[in-house]
Amino acid sequence: SSELTQGPAVSVAVGQTVRITCQGDSLRAFYASWYQQKPGQAPVLVFYGKDNRPSGIPDRFSGSTSGNTASLTITGAQAEDEADYYCNSRDTSGDHLEVFGPGTKVTVL
Amino acid sequence: DVQLVQSGAEMKKPGDSLKIFCKGSGYTFANYWIAWVRQMPGRGLEWMGIVYPGDSGEFNTRYRPSFRGQVTISADKSTGAAYLQWSSLKASDTAMYYCARRGLGFGDLFLDYWGQGTLVTVSS
Numbered sequence: 001s002s003e004l005t006q007g008p009a010v011s012v013a014v015g016q017t018v019r020i021t022c023q024g025d026s027l028r029a030f031y032a033s034w035y036q037q038k039p040g041q042a043p044v045l046v047f048y049g050k051d052n053r054p055s056g057i058p059d060r061f062s063g064s065t066s067g068n069t070a071s072l073t074i075t076g077a078q079a080e081d082e083a084d085y086y087c088n089s090r091d092t093s094g095d096h097l098e099v100f101g102p103g104t105k106v107t108v109l
Numbered sequence: 110d111v112q113l114v115q116s117g118a119e120m121k122k123p124g125d126s127l128k129i130f131c132k133g134s135g136y137t138f139a140n141y142w143i144a145w146v147r148q149m150p151g152r153g154l155e156w157m158g159i160v161y162p163g164d165s166g167e168f169n170t171r172y173r174p175s176f177r178g179q180v181t182i183s184a185d186k187s188t189g190a191a192y193l194q195w196s197s198l199k200a201s202d203t204a205m206y207y208c209a210r211r212g213l214g215f216g217d218l219f220l221d222y223w224g225q226g227t228l229v230t231v232s233s
Contacts, residue, residue: 033219035154042207042226043146043154048219086154090218096159096171098144098218103153 004032004087004101011107012077020104022070022087030090032070034063037103038083046085047072074106082108111135113143113208113224120230121198128194129227131208139163142211143191144220145182149204157193159211162186198231205229 004024012018022032033048045054047063060075070089074081084103091097116129131143144159158172162184170182184191191208205226212221 031217033217035220037154042223043209043220044223045212045219045221048212049214049217052214052217052219054221084153088154088156088218088220091156091173093174094171096142097173098156098159099173100146100154100156 004089004099006085006087006101006104008102009105009107011109012074013109014079015076017073017075018077018106020072020074020085020087020106022072022089022101023068024089024099024101025068026089026092026099027065027068027070029092031065032063032087032089034061034070034072035086035088036081036083037086043086077106077108079108082106111210111222113210113222115206115208115224115227118228118230120232122233123198123200123231125198125231126194126196127198127229128192129206129229130190130192131224132188132190133210134189136210138189139186141213143184144209144211145180145191145193146207146209146220147176147204148207148226154207158182160184160191162189162191198229200231200233202229203231 035043037043086103087101091099145157147155157176161169208224209220210222
C-alpha cells in the first residue's frame with residue numbers, strides 16, 4: 001500500500017517536546033518530507049530527506065525514520081508552531097507519484 | 110527570490126470549464142517539476158499530479174489515479190507557467206488548489222516552494 005497514516009491530533013506545552021509520526025510501507029525505502037500549514041496559509045516545507053531543514057526553519061524541527069515510521073520532532077515547542085503538519089512520501093504505485101498523510105493538528109498549550 | 114504566483118479565485122457553475130495557472134519566477138522554470146495539490150474545505154492535502162515543463166513529450170505529466178481523467182495538467186516553459194484545467198466542473202471540485210515546485214534532491218522528494226493557492230468554488 002502507498003497510503004500514509006498520521007494521528008489526528010496532539011497537544012504540547014510551550015517549551016516541551018512533541019513528536020508527530022507518519023506510517024506507511026513506502027517509508028521503508030523512501031524518506032518523508034514534512035509540511036506545516038497554518039490556518040488560511042499555504043503549506044511550508046519544514047523538513048525533508050534523511051536530515052535536511054530548509055533555510056529559515058528553526059533547528060527545533062528535526063526528523064527521523066525507523067522501519068515504516070517517519071517522525072517529526074519539535075524540541076521546545078513555541079506558540080507559533082501550532083499548526084497542521086503533513087507528511088509526504090513517494091507513492092510506489094507509479095513513477096514520480098507522491099502521497100500526503102492525512103495530517104496531524106498540533107496544539108501548543 | 111523564487112516565487113510561484115497563482116491566478117485569482119474563481120466562481121463557476123457545474124458544467125463550466127476552467128483553466129488556472131501557476132507562474133514561476135526567480136529560477137529556471139524548465140528545470141523543475143511542478144505539482145498540483147488539492148485541499149477541500151476543512152480537509153487535508155491531496156497530491157493530484159505533476160508536470161515537467163522542460164519536456165513537451167507525452168511522458169512529462171503524471172497523475173494520481175483518482176485524478177486521472179478528471180483534470181488536465183500542463184506547462185509552457187516559454188511563458189513560465191503551469192496549468193490545471195477542468196472540462197466540466199462539479200460541485201465536488203470546490204477546493205483550494207496549490208501549485209508547488211519539487212526541489213532538486215538526491216532521490217528525495219520534497220516541495221520547496223508553494224503558490225498562494227487558487228480558491229475554486231463551483232455552485233449553481
